[in-house]
Amino acid sequence: MNSEMYAEVDTALKKFRPFLVRDGGDYELVEVTPDGIVKIRLLGACETCPSSDMTLKMGIELTLSEKVMGFKEVVQVF
Numbered sequence: 001m002n003s004e005m006y007a008e009v010d011t012a013l014k015k016f017r018p019f020l021v022r023d024g025g026d027y028e029l030v031e032v033t034p035d036g037i038v039k040i041r042l043l044g045a046c047e048t049c050p051s052s053d054m055t056l057k058m059g060i061e062l063t064l065s066e067k068v069m070g071f072k073e074v075v076q077v078f
Contacts, residue, residue: 005070006032012067013040016060020046027060036072038064052076 009032020026025046030039040060046052061074 002032002034002070005036005068008068009038009064009071012064013060016063019059020044020055023049025049025055030077036070038071038074039077040074041077 006029010029013027013029017026020042023045025042025044027046028041028043030041032038038060040056042049042052042055046055049055056074056076064071064074
């Protein structure tokens with residue numbers, strides 16, 4: 001694991017967290033792989049939300065692509 005990239009991802013996600021919490025959800029940062037894949041577990045209301053794919057791709061992924069160099073993709077883990 002790239003600890004520098006993990007820290008950057010963690011910092012960027014903390015800025016996104018209030019939007020999830022406001023809707024009764026949250027996330028757990030599970031892993032940041034050396035090749036830039038970020039693995040996230042959605043929690044609370046986000047676990048069963050029909051818009052969770054949109055949250056991952058248009059919210060979290062977009063945020064990380066703007067803030068973290070070397071980031072490639074977000075994948076949800078269960």
